[in-house]
Amino acid sequence: MRVGQREPELDGVVATRTPGVIAAGTLLAVAVVLTALNLRPAITGVGPMLAEMRADLGASVLWAGALTTLPTLCFAGAGLAAPLLARRAGIGAAIAIALAALAAGLALRVLDGPAVVLGGTLVATAGIALINVLVPVVIKDSFPARIGVLTGVYTAALQGGGALGSAVTPRLGDAFGGWRPALGGWAVLAVVALLAWILAARGTGRAPRHDAAAEAGRSLLRNxxxxxxxxxxxxxxxxxxxxxxxxxxxxxxxxxxxxxxxxxxxxxxxxxxxxxxxxxxxxxxxxxxxxxxxxxxxxxxxxxxxxxxxxxxxxxxxxxxxxxxxxxxxxxxxxxxxxxxxxxxxxxxxxxxxxxxxxxxxxxxxxxxxxxxxxxxxxxxxxxxxxxxxxxxxxxxxxxxxxxx
CATH class of the missing domain: 1.20.1250.20 (MFS general substrate transporter like domains)
Structure with missing residues (x-):
């Protein structure tokens, strides 16, 4: 089915695919799962390592509170910006940018002291926030007849990734010598997801300019x-x-x-x-x-x-x-x-x-x-x-x- 083509009627509603939508397929489903696996280890992996991080960095309780609160605030701020990025860059490019930010933030935050840890966490969780908002759009547009199945798989992978983050990160620390390689190692999984996403999104581009302009005028704040x-x-x-x-x-x-x-x-x-x-x-x-x-x-x-x-x-x-x-x-x-x-x-x-x-x-x-x-x-x-x-x-x-x- 070509981009912009009308979908079959679902529950009495005829939907139109957004220009630039990624074609459904096994590779896209795999990319969605790999992306979901990345959305919680950056957060859940911090808790088990926090005491070691504070001791190594000489950081205060206030710093620890900021580190653990930052992800939720990022989810709010970057989440509100996600639709604008998707309109300007296209959905595939927007998620690729977000995954690149996640990988960069995970690698950056283990390179230096307390301020760098906070900055890297800010970059990584901003990427997560963008993905949180945009993946449901991919599921809606690319798998309109399987919204429940793909949402369930996506959510299960997200929750499973969170459990992996809290369970595996301490063992990575024991194996590789501390919290820095343990937390930074998750950047590898983000890069794998980024590569899968780039392959899945090949051949799609940004939405036509006139569509983006028209869409920008509709707000849901009064809905x-x-x-x-x-x-x-x-x-x-x-x-x-x-x-x-x-x-x-x-x-x-x-x-x-x-x-x-x-x-x-x-x-x-x-x-x-x-x-x-x-x-x-x-x-x-x-x-x-x-x-x-x-x-x-x-x-x-x-x-x-x-x-x-x-x-x-x-x-x-x-x-x-x-x-x-x-x-x-x-x-x-x-x-x-x-x-x-x-x-x-x-x-x-x-x-x-x-x-x-x-x-x-x-x-x-x-x-x-x-x-x-x-x-x-x-x-x-x-x-x-x-x-x-x-x-x-x-x-x-x-x-x-x-x-x-």
Missing amino acids: RLAWVVTVFFGLQAFYAYAAMGWFPQVLMDAGVSRGDAGLLFGLVSLIAVPISLVVAPMAARQRGQGPWIVVLGGFGFAGTAGLMLAPAWSPLLWSILVGLGMSVFSLALTVIALRARTGADTARLSGMAQGFGYLFAALGPFLFGLLHDVAGGWTVPLAMLLGLLLVQVVFGVLAGRHRFV
């Missing part, structure tokens, strides 16, 4: 459905970042050992892999995704309530339920692709939802910790998350209805 999707995405991200930052400590305060708490939270991340592969494709085939969002939200509510009321009773069960609840991330990405008719609108909606959503999510770990300090325990911050989950389900049901921005 009610776009804000519903944005709020849903932001709420699930707020919960996830608060959980990633604090749930291991909640488990340890309940009597779980540090090692077991780490294993349990690793399980939370891994649960999302099979759920993404199964639930996202099934949900995408239905006209509405609300029931799936309600079910996953219910699992998350039950796990969070268990941690609040009886954390020591069954930490394994609570962790599994929390992991199921956090798997709603795959549906949040699926909803973004399904609520837009065109790739251009998908880019705008993805940029808006992830830009504002991650900006809100950055408050999650801070507010959760603040409530813990003020209240002197975990009941109040966990109760906050329970209330947030209820609101998340409401907005998820609204976002999952068969409508378009």
Whole structure:
């Protein structure tokens, strides 16, 4: 099918492929998977090495806080800029630029002192933020009949990459002599993904100038459905970042050992892999995704309530339920692709939802910790998350209805 050709009717909607879209194929699917594997190790690999980094660099606690907060803020800022880059350079070139930035940032940040580490992290996570927004556009335009399947595979690879980052990075440090080769080594995977992407995107170019100009005039900032999707995405991200930052400590305060708490939270991340592969494709085939969002939200509510009321009773069960609840991330990405008719609108909606959503999510770990300090325990911050989950389900049901921005 040639660029600009009309697609078959899907769910009663006739979509038009965005000029410059990459032709679907096995190589493109492989490139998407390799790209997804790169989107979390740059972040999750830092945690296990942070104490060693601080000792080697003589860095302060404030520096460590900046290093761990920077990715989320980058996701917000660079995410809002992604649609503009895609219009100017073309979707394939934009993702290639983002992967190059990721590889360069990963290599740069291990070359010198604390300021260089922060600068390299800024460059790397800016590349990740651009990819976060743009890959759903590729899935929407290049695989319109398999949005659920490709979104599930993409999300599973993303979550699996996050688990690899936290599990493999310390072993790389042991094998190669410290945090610098351990963190810098992930640049190799980024280069591999970049090469695969360049091969997959051969023969595509930027969109015609007149189309880019016309598209630039449409904004979703006054679109009610776009804000519903944005709020849903932001709420699930707020919960996830608060959980990633604090749930291991909640488990340890309940009597779980540090090692077991780490294993349990690793399980939370891994649960999302099979759920993404199964639930996202099934949900995408239905006209509405609300029931799936309600079910996953219910699992998350039950796990969070268990941690609040009886954390020591069954930490394994609570962790599994929390992991199921956090798997709603795959549906949040699926909803973004399904609520837009065109790739251009998908880019705008993805940029808006992830830009504002991650900006809100950055408050999650801070507010959760603040409530813990003020209240002197975990009941109040966990109760906050329970209330947030209820609101998340409401907005998820609204976002999952068969409508378009």
